[in-house]
Amino acid sequence: MAENEKKAVEEITSMDDDFAKWYTDIVKKAELAEYTSVKGCMVIRPYGYAIWENIQHILDTRFKETGHENVCMPMFIPESLLQKEKDHVEGFAPEVAWVTHGGDEKLEDRLCVRPTSETLFCEHYANVVHSYRDLPKLYNQWVSVVRWEKTTRPFLRTREFLWQEGHTIHATAEEAIAETERMLNVYADFCEDSLAMPVLKGRKTDSDKFAGAEATYAIEALMHDGKSLQAGTSHYFGDGFAKAFEILYTNKDNQKVYPYQTSWGVTTRLIGAIIMTHGDDRGLVLPPAVAPVQVMIIPVAQHKPGVLDMAEQLRARLSGKYRVKLDASDNSPGWKFSEYEMKGVPLRIEIGPRDIEAGKCVIVTRHNCEKEVVELENLEEAVERKLREVHDGMYEKALRNREKHTYSCLTVDEIKSALENNGDGFVKAMWCGDESCEDKVKELTGVGSRCIPFEQEQLGDKCVCCGKPAKCMVVWGKAY
């Protein structure tokens, strides 16, 4: 390696040795985020933020295509407003940050920094929704929220995190329920089509519902260590918030009635999900759709005549259609290979004097480290094909991992032995619907209910815990 190299690509902890340390190594060394002096608050660095911008762009386009508009609510909620919906305040009050002073002046009604914005949207809807002609309102905002968590980890659980929160209000329950489901599907499609991450869609059990919701739907993804990560949620509120906030509209029959509401969100946690679904011992592996750099061109023997020129030509041919960069710095090719493997760039193109002579270049796909020699004249076609291959390969690999770690169990003992023999994963087992059984399964096996999947299977007709008649199949797991 050249003496003047900026830094050595540092080794990261192996995921099998210490998964948690492997995770934070990647966060730091791929330059996604950095700690600050405020516990649980992070700096999202340019490379990490560019992933979030790509996520935002894709989702925002989908939201607008489905008729949603962006707005911006204040970040502060007066304590009196937060208290209007009983379940909601009980769920959130213990974990909010309180503003008590503005300048030197003590506030009469202290303000919490929004942990979520249902109360603010409700206050606004009460102001602007009067007639059936004002419905539906399909609103979304991209903001940060604050929850005063005790245990924090970059992206996965931070005291401040970035998210979008959709908040909609409808004339009928049916329309609101359809919206709740529509947005869960938007999230699921996004995870699979853009993040190459298979997800289960399902309903949360009552013990796991959002504070104030009638029903919470979620998408759950299995991480490489066998733990489950809730990647997005969509809530149906019925008319509970409307009643608490006195939102009333005049329907077509000239009666004053309550409307129905939903909310739904995904967060910067998705970046944690990408790391733990696709990463390996060389570092990050990014899905092409959200990678800040999709193709990195690395010249070999770049001091030889013509090499840098050709590398720049390739860059120019690909730019416009792809996010492509050329690293012409004086670091060695070997250092560059390691660096962009660490950073998870989906494709790397190697071009040296012998390649140029042969009219070829080498394309290496990050997710499986395979090389292919490609004719330079077919470069565009090859890059397009390889990026598709990378996405599909990443999705298949994640799906195989999930299948390998999904266990169908009929008894609590089967759950225990499946986990012991095969490691953590998703457990499919029938449930009677009683919260006491849910608690007992968790106590005995360590796995809690993740969701009641929409795609049900009939694994016998008895509850895995009490043996009484089962109501549904639940997917159980350990959660992030």
Next chain:
Amino acid sequence: MAENEKKAVEEITSMDDDFAKWYTDIVKKAELAEYTSVKGCMVIRPYGYAIWENIQHILDTRFKETGHENVCMPMFIPESLLQKEKDHVEGFAPEVAWVTHGGDEKLEDRLCVRPTSETLFCEHYANVVHSYRDLPKLYNQWVSVVRWEKTTRPFLRTREFLWQEGHTIHATAEEAIAETERMLNVYADFCEDSLAMPVLKGRKTDSDKFAGAEATYAIEALMHDGKSLQAGTSHYFGDGFAKAFEILYTNKDNQKVYPYQTSWGVTTRLIGAIIMTHGDDRGLVLPPAVAPVQVMIIPVAQHKPGVLDMAEQLRARLSGKYRVKLDASDNSPGWKFSEYEMKGVPLRIEIGPRDIEAGKCVIVTRHNCEKEVVELENLEEAVERKLREVHDGMYEKALRNREKHTYSCLTVDEIKSALENNGDGFVKAMWCGDESCEDKVKELTGVGSRCIPFEQEQLGDKCVCCGKPAKCMVVWGKAY
């Protein structure tokens, strides 16, 4: 008007009767923003937020073209961190919101909600800048900030507002100064090319500098009521923050030295500037580049066969290239005309049975309410041309207004009589450089120094106030 119309388009206060009321009428009735129960915090509604999204998109593209990357810093600053730079904390501490509790727990070091993020960027730079190879860092973030203002008005002065803040760090003072100027020019070009708003570029006097800056540059625009609005600022920090935060890097000669910094920002205040530069007694007038809807198609006699079909055909032809909408609701054409005039849509296309028969349509430009009959076959060309005309016409009108209300004065008495006879505006007058003269001009005439324009004129060689030798020409005015 049809009985079933959603609402009448309400009258707004005339700007000559009560400019402040005219302003808030537009904010509410054009559905840009709505008040909340937290004083000084507003809901930015879809129509207002869409303007901000267009501003963001244009500026963000310009920032990226000039090599900047987006990041995201926390919203909280520990009190101890805020205190590291003396001038900075003195400037901001009196107007910050303080978080004292997380959940039930009292915080040891209370946190302020960022009023601006220099301290956070400095803490981060101290962590990641070590070598000349790490420089420059050209960072920006799009976030909201909080300043506990006593008097508030939507968009112009709110306790929470949206903005972007660029923060850059450089090896040399020259490079940092060039950056400060470059970004001021980006802002000025944006205001003129995208907002059709002429601006003065200049330097702030020392009394008006940003807390902690060596020099503050600003762009100033003249509003319709003759008051000045600071539309963007760019600060050069020298190495003051680097010293306070112990940011040191190893230069090429292997010495540890301090780097140089800048910051620069524009805010949602720009939406207030658009209202007060271009608006009239019919409502908002939006520059085409940032208008959420650039073209509104309004069918006339839409119950007649073929009218809605043709209106939809026109919409389809224009969509993709323009932000175009068709209002096929059952409100009357007259109501629609008023509504979209209120909302400032740059072009309206009227299409009815007789137009269709003649193969024509009518295009009305909002800023001057002029009509033109256009051949349907030339629609795309006509819309392109009219949008350019609208932008240029708006810019010219605003420039003429500024010229009409810019007064060159040699004495304090001349300032007084210019303002009395011609109304508020920009006053050009020479200044000796003493803060006491600056204060005295303000006391005697009501106008304060807005900036020392880059384009200097020689209006004699004596200070307008004390008569001693003048150092420069200052532009004075009343400020928002």
